[in-house]
Amino acid sequence: MRRGFTLIELAIVISILGILVPSVYAVYRQMEVGYIRIETRLDAGRAARSFSEELRRDLWTHRLAKGSEVALEGAAPCERILYEVQEGVLWRKAPDACGGARAIARNAGALSRDGSGILFVYRRHLRPELPFDVPVRVGLSEVSP
Numbered sequence: 001m002r003r004g005f006t007l008i009e010l011a012i013v014i015s016i017l018g019i020l021v022p023s024v025y026a027v028y029r030q031m032e033v034g035y036i037r038i039e040t041r042l043d044a045g046r047a048a049r050s051f052s053e054e055l056r057r058d059l060w061t062h063r064l065a066k067g068s069e070v071a072l073e074g075a076a077p078c079e080r081i082l083y084e085v086q087e088g089v090l091w092r093k094a095p096d097a098c099g100g101a102r103a104i105a106r107n108a109g110a111l112s113r114d115g116s117g118i119l120f121v122y123r124r125h126l127r128p129e130l131p132f133d134v135p136v137r138v139g140l141s142e143v144s145p
Helices: 007-059
Strands: 062-064 070-074 080-086 089-093 102-106 108-114 117-127 130-139
Touching: 007 062, 007 080, 007 089, 007 102, 007 117, 007 130, 070 108, 080 108, 089 108, 108 130
Parallel strands: none
Antiparallel strands: 062 070, 070 080, 080 089, 089 102, 108 117, 117 130
16 A cells, blocks of 8 residues: 555645635735734824924914915014925924924825815835825814914
């Protein structure tokens, strides 16, 4: 009596594995992308919270400047505070007497005025060619003192 598998049995097992392994990988990849998207939304919330806290502190002594950029005007020595995105970083730019320039959030995609609020776009790349943007609207009535 011979022991082992026949060639037909091995061919059947390899065929079944050829179907199962890609299916399992596809499910795994889908779960991974879902996890990254959820993690990105949480990171966007943290970044928006950091930005809104900075903005809330600045609105105690300043008011929103006229124009399309996100800037605040106030009395000397802190006459102008500018918020802008440069190379994926959200910056708060102010005179040294007002804390100077400092980074507020990483992975920033854009910052713009939006009616009675400010639209902050958090950007994360799922793959180098595939950015995932999470827009977060910060209402000025929510952060104003």
